[in-house]
Amino acid sequence: xxxxxxxxxxxxxxxxxxxxxxxxxxxxxxxxxxxxxxxxxxxxxxxxxxxxxxxxxxxxxxxxxxxxxxxxxxxxxxxxxxxxxxxxxxxxxxxxxxxxxxxxxxxxxxxxxxxxxxxxxxxxxxxxxxxxxxxxxxxxxxxxxxxxxxxxxxxxxxxxxxxxxxxxxxxxxxxxxxxxxxxxxxxxxxxxxxxxxxxxxxxxxxxxxxxxxxxxxxxxxxxxxxxxxxxxxxxxxxxxxxxxxxxxxxxxxxxxxxxxxxxxxxxxxxxxxxxxxxxxx
Amino acid sequence: xxxxxxxxxxxxxxxxxxxxxxxxxxxxxxxxxxxxxxxxxxxxxxxxxxxxxxxxxxxxxxxxxxxxxxxxxxxxxxxxxxxxxxxxxxxxxxxxxxxxxxxxxxxxxxxxxxxxxxxxxxxxxxxxxxxxxxxxxxxxxxxxxxxxxxxxxxxxxxxxxxxxxxxxxxxxxxxxxxxxxxxxxxxxxxxxxxxxxxxxxxxxxxxxxxxxxxxxxxxxxxxxxxxxxxxxxxxxxxxxxxxxxxxxxxxxxxxxxxxxxxxxxxxxxxxxxxxxxxxxx
Numbered sequence: 001x002x003x004x005x006x007x008x009x010x011x012x013x014x015x016x017x018x019x020x021x022x023x024x025x026x027x028x029x030x031x032x033x034x035x036x037x038x039x040x041x042x043x044x045x046x047x048x049x050x051x052x053x054x055x056x057x058x059x060x061x062x063x064x065x066x067x068x069x070x071x072x073x074x075x076x077x078x079x080x081x082x083x084x085x086x087x088x089x090x091x092x093x094x095x096x097x098x099x100x101x102x103x104x105x106x107x108x109x110x111x112x113x114x115x116x117x118x119x120x121x122x123x124x125x126x127x128x129x130x131x132x133x134x135x136x137x138x139x140x141x142x143x144x145x146x147x148x149x150x151x152x153x154x155x156x157x158x159x160x161x162x163x164x165x166x167x168x169x170x171x172x173x174x175x176x177x178x179x180x181x182x183x184x185x186x187x188x189x190x191x192x193x194x195x196x197x198x199x200x201x202x203x204x205x206x207x208x209x210x211x212x213x214x215x216x217x218x219x220x221x222x223x224x225x226x227x228x229x230x231x232x233x234x235x236x237x238x239x240x241x242x243x244x245x246x247x248x249x250x251x252x253x254x255x256x257x258x259x260x261x262x263x264x265x266x267x268x269x270x271x272x273x274x275x276x277x278x279x280x281x
Numbered sequence: 282x283x284x285x286x287x288x289x290x291x292x293x294x295x296x297x298x299x300x301x302x303x304x305x306x307x308x309x310x311x312x313x314x315x316x317x318x319x320x321x322x323x324x325x326x327x328x329x330x331x332x333x334x335x336x337x338x339x340x341x342x343x344x345x346x347x348x349x350x351x352x353x354x355x356x357x358x359x360x361x362x363x364x365x366x367x368x369x370x371x372x373x374x375x376x377x378x379x380x381x382x383x384x385x386x387x388x389x390x391x392x393x394x395x396x397x398x399x400x401x402x403x404x405x406x407x408x409x410x411x412x413x414x415x416x417x418x419x420x421x422x423x424x425x426x427x428x429x430x431x432x433x434x435x436x437x438x439x440x441x442x443x444x445x446x447x448x449x450x451x452x453x454x455x456x457x458x459x460x461x462x463x464x465x466x467x468x469x470x471x472x473x474x475x476x477x478x479x480x481x482x483x484x485x486x487x488x489x490x491x492x493x494x495x496x497x498x499x500x501x502x503x504x505x506x507x508x509x510x511x512x513x514x515x516x517x518x519x520x521x522x523x524x525x526x527x528x529x530x531x532x533x534x535x536x537x538x539x540x541x542x543x544x545x546x547x548x549x550x551x552x553x554x555x556x557x558x559x560x561x562x
Binding site for chain 2: 011100102103104105107140159162
């Protein structure tokens with residue numbers, strides 16, 4: 001697997017491909033790849049001649065006290081998975097390749113960053129928008145692939161691309177789950193066996209929310225309250241948020257209509273996990 | 282002259298050029314073009330196969346009470362000048378082509394926006410960075426041309442390009458002056474004959490600052506104070522700022538060493554004019 005560490009190496013590779021008239025897909029990741037990432041890379045390989053997977057634990061999207069230092073890393077394992085699926089290149093820069101000491105430019109998003117994860121992670125989406133902009137400029141892909149598990153991130157990236165006129169198609173891909181329902185996440189590795197069991201409360205809450213809507217409930221507060229009650233029954237779980245928002249604007253909704261995102265973040269022990277579903281009326 | 286109003290038209294033109302292997306230069310302007318702009322377009326035409334001139338009075342870089350509504354506009358005159366110099370295309374969008382009602386994404390720059398014009402125009406450089414990012418994404422040029430008259434803007438754009446990894450070369454071009462020394466500016470048209478004479482105080486202050494340094498003065502405060510005194514002798518002039526800063530970081534300096542930018546903004550009547558010089562030790 002071709003793993004490059006510098007921006008100029010990526011650019012050279014991509015420019016060579018462009019000269020041959022090849023299309024390029026980008027899958028931005030923080031590494032420690034799992035089946036969720038695999039589904040993104042898979043789709044990117046189907047839709048593009050060449051696929052770049054970036055593996056970069058981006059410091060600017062972690063707040064103080066978050067898990068930047070402990071975030072799991074295993075580039076050899078990641079390389080094997082990328083090789084397997086058919087990616088052409090891994091871009092795995094060091095932080096100092098991406099950020100000069102006197103780095104001062106940020107891409108910020110108002111409104112869409114205010115709710116959900118933005119409430120407890122105030123600088124998170126500024127870091128995401130900034131690093132994704134940088135990766136877009138470095139790789140200059142035709143298409144970029146993001147998971148629906150990070151639903152707010154996906155909505156924000158789509159809005160950023162529209163607002164700043166990036167000439168890139170953003171492709172969102174469905175959540176991939178373990179056999180028992182837990183959404184795949186690199187952070188699942190933090191869980192001890194007891195917590196792993198407790199973590200099922202997220203996907204169960206997703207199931208409950210979907211079921212309530214299917215049965216005709218349209219009051220967002222009622223749905224969110226019942227989901228919260230279910231989660232609170234689990235002693236190891238501590239709710240960060242459960243919220244129903246418009247899937248495009250990420251603004252709270254009172255009623256389930258249009259396209260609604262019901263999303264949650266829940267601490268299982270010290271591990272913060274997220275899950276969600278989208279309902280299209 | 283080919284004047285297009287939509288993003289898709291610009292993209293189509295540029296893509297056609299790219300297929301022919303042609304290089305592309307961009308000159309972003311707010312229109313009402315003068316000799317300063319002409320020098321930028323001229324240089325762009327020398328260094329690129331095709332040149333796009335954008336003419337867009339960008340609302341997001343104007344604060345409340347600034348001259349967005351009254352900023353001079355004359356697209357036919359601009360088109361004649363562009364034709365003359367050899368530009369291939371004018372991009373002249375309406376504000377609604379550039380900004381959706383629910384536009385929420387901004388490119389922001391810390392530190393370099395704090396001093397000089399950033400002090401009295403707090404949202405100005407956010408607007409500049411945002412619209413220039415958009416134009417870069419729309420036109421995707423090899424090179425983009427900016428005047429040294431807007432010295433802080435040029436420093437900020439260079440930093441933005443470095444920080445966000447735009448694959449674009451930024452070319453700064455010298456200030457173009459009237460015969461009597463006044464820096465060319467679209468805003469000079471606001472001046473009545475009396476103010477036009479008074480406006481010479483800016484270029485005179487530039488001359489004084491340069492002379493003091495040439496004679497060996499290295500204390501930035503002394504230089505700035507003497508420049509201010511000269512400006513204050515003019516009854517129609519009201520100083521916004523006169524400041525000496527590092528030309529790269531745009532942070533105040535006490536001593537003239539390295540590369541220093543000495544910049545000023547001065548109201549002549551109601552018209553705010555800027556001028557500056559750079560001294561390289």
